[in-house]
Amino acid sequence: MNRKKILCLLLIVSLISSFFAGCNKKETTSSNSTEKIKISMTLMGGPKKPNTWFQEELGKRLNAEFDFIMLPGWEEKNVKTNLLMQDKDKMPDVLWFNGMGKEYKQWVEAGLLVDLIPLLKNTKDKNILKKLTAEMLFPYYKDGKLYRIPTDIGGNGCCMTTYVRKDWLDKLGLEVPKTVDDFIKVARAFTKNDPDGNGKNDTYGFGGQNSGSVDWRAFSPIFYAYGYAPDFFGMYKDGTVKLGATVPETRKALIVLRDMYKEGLIEPTIFTGNDIGQLISKNKIGMFYSWQSFYNPEDGTNKALKANVPNAELLPIDPIKGPEGFSADYPEPPGSWCYISVTSHAKDPQAVVNVLDKMMTKEIGLLNEYGEEGKHYKIENGKIVRTISEEEKNNLGLGSLGWIWFGPKFIEDPPQIAKLAEDRAKSANAARDRIHHFSLSIRENMPTYMKHATEIDDMMNEIFVGVITGQKDISEYDKFVNAYYNKFEGHQIEKEATELYNKEKVEFEKFKEFYDKELKVQ
Amino acid sequence: MAIKESKGERIFHVVNVILMIILMILMIYPFWYVIMYSLSKPELAMSGGAFLKPKGFTLDAYKMVFRNRSILYGLKTSLIVTIGGAGIGTLVSAMTAYPLSKKDMPGKKIFTYLFLFTMFFGGGLVPEYLLLKKLHMLDTYWALFLPGCISVWNILVIKNFYKGIPDSLEESAKIDGASDLTVFFKIILPLSKPILATIALFLAVGFWNDFFGSIVYIFDKDKWSLQAVLREIITNTQEAMTRQGITIRNENSSNVSQKTLTMATIMVTTIPILVVYPFVQKYFVKGTMIGSVKG
Missing domain, CATH: 3.40.190.10 (Periplasmic binding protein-like II)
Incomplete structure (x- = not known):
C-alpha cells in the first residue's frame, strides 16, 4: 500500500515539474523574441570558442542574440551539418557550408532554405548587395531564386x-x-x-x-x-x-x-x-x-x-x-568555395537577413578582426596595431566571423603585395576562356x-x-x-561543354540584365 | 650449467634482438617525434627532418595548450565520460552476461540472438541521433557514454569467463541462504576481477578515444571531449581542406606554431590514457587468456 502511494506521489510530482519546466522554457523564448532576435549560426572559421566577448559584443551592436554552433574539423563538418539540417529544432537560422552539392539540392527541394532575393532587396543599407557582383552571384542563381550567397569573396581572381x-x-x-x-x-x-x-x-x-x-x-x-x-x-x-x-x-x-x-x-x-x-x-x-x-x-x-x-x-x-x-x-572560380544560407528555421527570415546585412560593415569587420579600439588595438600613422597577443585574441573570440564576414576593406595590403595581387589577377583573367570554370x-x-x-x-x-x-x-x-x-x-x-559554355554566356547576359535592374545598388 | 647454444641458435638470437630493436624503434619513434616536435621552436621545427632532440627547446606550446579553455573543458568531459562509461559499462555488461551464461535461463537463445543482431546491424547515424534527441540526451554527457556502454562483444567475453566458474560455487552459496543478487555481487563479481578489469580498460580506452559522439551529439563546444577538440585542431590544416576540395589558403592557420601546438595537444590527450595501461596490464594479460581458454 505504502509503496504504491509513494510511487503515485512521485509520478505526480515529476509530471507537474516537467509541465512547469516546459512552461518556463516557452516563456523565456517568447519574451526574448520581442526584444532581440535570436539567430543561431554555424561557424567554421576563427578560434571557435563559445560564449566569448566577441559573441556578446556582436549581439549588442546588431541588437540580436547570437547562438554560435561550432562545426567540427574539416573531416567531420559535413556530417554535423547534415544532422543539423535533418533536425527541425536544431537547424541553424544561418547555415555556413561548403561543397555539399547534393545535400544543397535536397535542402532546396525540401524547402529548407529561403530565397534570398526579395529579402536582400528589402534590407536598409544593402551592404551585401553592394559587395556581390553579377559574376559572383551568377553561379548560385537558378530559376529566379537565390538560396545561398558566396562568402569569403575577398579574392581578386587569382591567389x-x-x-x-x-x-x-x-x-x-x-x-x-x-x-x-x-x-x-x-x-x-x-x-x-x-x-x-x-x-x-x-x-x-x-x-x-x-x-x-x-x-x-x-x-x-x-x-x-x-x-x-x-x-x-x-x-x-x-x-x-x-x-x-x-x-x-x-x-x-x-x-x-x-x-x-x-x-x-x-x-x-x-x-x-x-x-x-x-x-x-x-x-x-x-x-x-x-x-x-x-x-x-x-x-x-x-x-x-x-x-x-x-x-x-x-x-x-x-x-x-x-x-x-x-x-x-x-584563375580562381568566379564565385566562392563557401556560402551562407538562411534556413526555414528562422521565424522571421527578413529580420535575420537584416542583421546579416548590418553585419557586413567596416565597423563589424574591424570588431571581428581586431576588437575594440583603445582596448584591443590602436591606430598608429593610419596603420592598425594590435595591442593584445594572439592568444588573447582567440580567447576574446576575434575572428569568429571568418569566412562569413565580407565587406569594405579596412586595411590596405603592403604595396608590393597589393601590386602582386593586381598583376596576377590580370594574367589570370587573360586566361579565363582557356582555363574555364x-x-x-x-x-x-x-x-x-x-x-x-x-x-x-x-x-x-x-x-x-x-x-x-x-x-x-x-x-x-x-x-x-x-x-x-x-x-x-x-x-x-565537347559538344555538351561547348553548348554549356554558350548557354552560360546567354544566361549570364540575362542574369546581368536582371541584376542591373533588380539587385544592383547605385 | 647453462645449455650451450649452437651457432644457429646464437645467430637466431642476434637477428631476433636486432629485429625486435628495429621494430621497437619503429613503434617508439613516431611518438618520440611528436614529443620532440612539440618541444621545438616552431620556425626551426618547420624545416623537418629527424628529431632526436628538440630543435631549440621551448615549452610555449604546452603553456598555450593548458591555457586553452577548450582543452581544460575537454579534459573534464573526457574524465566524466571515461570514468562514468567504464564504470557503468562494466557493471551493466557483467550484469547482462550473467543470466546469459546460465544454462537454465528461459528464452536464453532468443535473448542471445537479439543481442547478437545488434552486433551486425545498426540503425545508422540519423536514427541514433533522433533516438537520443527523443530521450533528451542531446547536449548532455549521457549521450557520450550511455549508448556505448553495452557492447555485445564485451558481453560475450564476460559470458565465456563466467562459464569457467563452477556451478557448484553458486549452489553451495544458495544452500547457505544467499539470494541471486548476493551470489552475483559477493561471489561471481569478485571472482571475475581479471575480466572486469580488462573490459573496463577496453571501455575506458574506447570512451577516451571517442571524438565522434561529441561532434554529433553535443552542440555546446564546452562539452566536447578532449579527443573532439584535438580532432578539430588537427584537421584544421591545409591538407585536410585540400582533401575536401578546397583550394584556398587557410590564412587563419598560417601561424607558425600551429603544428607544434597540434603536437603538444596530441601529447596532452594521449598521455593520461597511456598512464593507465601499466596499472591494468597484469589483469589485461590474465583476463584475455582466461577468457579465451575454456575448459
Whole structure:
C-alpha cells in the first residue's frame, strides 16, 4: 500500500515539474523574441570558442542574440551539418557550408532554405548587395531564386603565382626566367650548380605541392605556358570547348616536363605527397607555383625559410611564356568555395537577413578582426596595431566571423603585395576562356562528362604521372586521347561543354540584365 | 650449467634482438617525434627532418595548450565520460552476461540472438541521433557514454569467463541462504576481477578515444571531449581542406606554431590514457587468456 502511494506521489510530482519546466522554457523564448532576435549560426572559421566577448559584443551592436554552433574539423563538418539540417529544432537560422552539392539540392527541394532575393532587396543599407557582383552571384542563381550567397569573396581572381629564389639567381648570376627555355635553364642551374653552396647535390630546380594527390596546378609554369590546364575545360582555338588534357599543346608540355624530370630537375615528392611549406623552408627547391601569401614577410613559411637561410628571398615572377608567347596564372572560380544560407528555421527570415546585412560593415569587420579600439588595438600613422597577443585574441573570440564576414576593406595590403595581387589577377583573367570554370552546374548540363568523369580523371592522372616520370612512353598519352574520344564519348563531351559554355554566356547576359535592374545598388 | 647454444641458435638470437630493436624503434619513434616536435621552436621545427632532440627547446606550446579553455573543458568531459562509461559499462555488461551464461535461463537463445543482431546491424547515424534527441540526451554527457556502454562483444567475453566458474560455487552459496543478487555481487563479481578489469580498460580506452559522439551529439563546444577538440585542431590544416576540395589558403592557420601546438595537444590527450595501461596490464594479460581458454 505504502509503496504504491509513494510511487503515485512521485509520478505526480515529476509530471507537474516537467509541465512547469516546459512552461518556463516557452516563456523565456517568447519574451526574448520581442526584444532581440535570436539567430543561431554555424561557424567554421576563427578560434571557435563559445560564449566569448566577441559573441556578446556582436549581439549588442546588431541588437540580436547570437547562438554560435561550432562545426567540427574539416573531416567531420559535413556530417554535423547534415544532422543539423535533418533536425527541425536544431537547424541553424544561418547555415555556413561548403561543397555539399547534393545535400544543397535536397535542402532546396525540401524547402529548407529561403530565397534570398526579395529579402536582400528589402534590407536598409544593402551592404551585401553592394559587395556581390553579377559574376559572383551568377553561379548560385537558378530559376529566379537565390538560396545561398558566396562568402569569403575577398579574392581578386587569382591567389597563386610562380616563385623563384632570388638569392639563388644572384648567386649563380642568372636572370629572372621569362620563357620555357629560360625556365629549364634556371632549373638546371639550380639543380646542378649547388645554389645553396653546401657542396652537396641536394637541391632541385622545380618543385610543388601535393597534399595527398597530384595537384596539376603545381605544374602551371609549364602547362599554362602551352595554353591549357590539363584538369580544366577551356575554349580551344577551333571554337570548341575541350578538356585541357586532350589538346596537342598539352602533349608538348608533357614532353617538356618529362625531359625535365629525366634530367632530375623536378623534386619527386610532387608526385607522392609533401608539405610545400616544409619543402620551401628546407631550402630544397628553387622554383615553384604556389600561394601569393608566401610573399608576405610575416607569412609562416617565409619566416621559416629566413630562419633557415637568412639571406633567402622569395621572388614572385610573371607567368612563364610559352612558344606562342602565351602565359597565364591560375584563375580562381568566379564565385566562392563557401556560402551562407538562411534556413526555414528562422521565424522571421527578413529580420535575420537584416542583421546579416548590418553585419557586413567596416565597423563589424574591424570588431571581428581586431576588437575594440583603445582596448584591443590602436591606430598608429593610419596603420592598425594590435595591442593584445594572439592568444588573447582567440580567447576574446576575434575572428569568429571568418569566412562569413565580407565587406569594405579596412586595411590596405603592403604595396608590393597589393601590386602582386593586381598583376596576377590580370594574367589570370587573360586566361579565363582557356582555363574555364563553369558557372552553371556541370552535373546537370554535361551528363556525358559526369558519366565518365572519374574514369577520365583516373586515367589522366595515371598516364600523365607515368609519362612525366618516364615509366610510360609518350605513346600512352596518345592512347589516352584515343580512349577519351572513343571509349569516353569525347566528342559528345565537347559538344555538351561547348553548348554549356554558350548557354552560360546567354544566361549570364540575362542574369546581368536582371541584376542591373533588380539587385544592383547605385 | 647453462645449455650451450649452437651457432644457429646464437645467430637466431642476434637477428631476433636486432629485429625486435628495429621494430621497437619503429613503434617508439613516431611518438618520440611528436614529443620532440612539440618541444621545438616552431620556425626551426618547420624545416623537418629527424628529431632526436628538440630543435631549440621551448615549452610555449604546452603553456598555450593548458591555457586553452577548450582543452581544460575537454579534459573534464573526457574524465566524466571515461570514468562514468567504464564504470557503468562494466557493471551493466557483467550484469547482462550473467543470466546469459546460465544454462537454465528461459528464452536464453532468443535473448542471445537479439543481442547478437545488434552486433551486425545498426540503425545508422540519423536514427541514433533522433533516438537520443527523443530521450533528451542531446547536449548532455549521457549521450557520450550511455549508448556505448553495452557492447555485445564485451558481453560475450564476460559470458565465456563466467562459464569457467563452477556451478557448484553458486549452489553451495544458495544452500547457505544467499539470494541471486548476493551470489552475483559477493561471489561471481569478485571472482571475475581479471575480466572486469580488462573490459573496463577496453571501455575506458574506447570512451577516451571517442571524438565522434561529441561532434554529433553535443552542440555546446564546452562539452566536447578532449579527443573532439584535438580532432578539430588537427584537421584544421591545409591538407585536410585540400582533401575536401578546397583550394584556398587557410590564412587563419598560417601561424607558425600551429603544428607544434597540434603536437603538444596530441601529447596532452594521449598521455593520461597511456598512464593507465601499466596499472591494468597484469589483469589485461590474465583476463584475455582466461577468457579465451575454456575448459
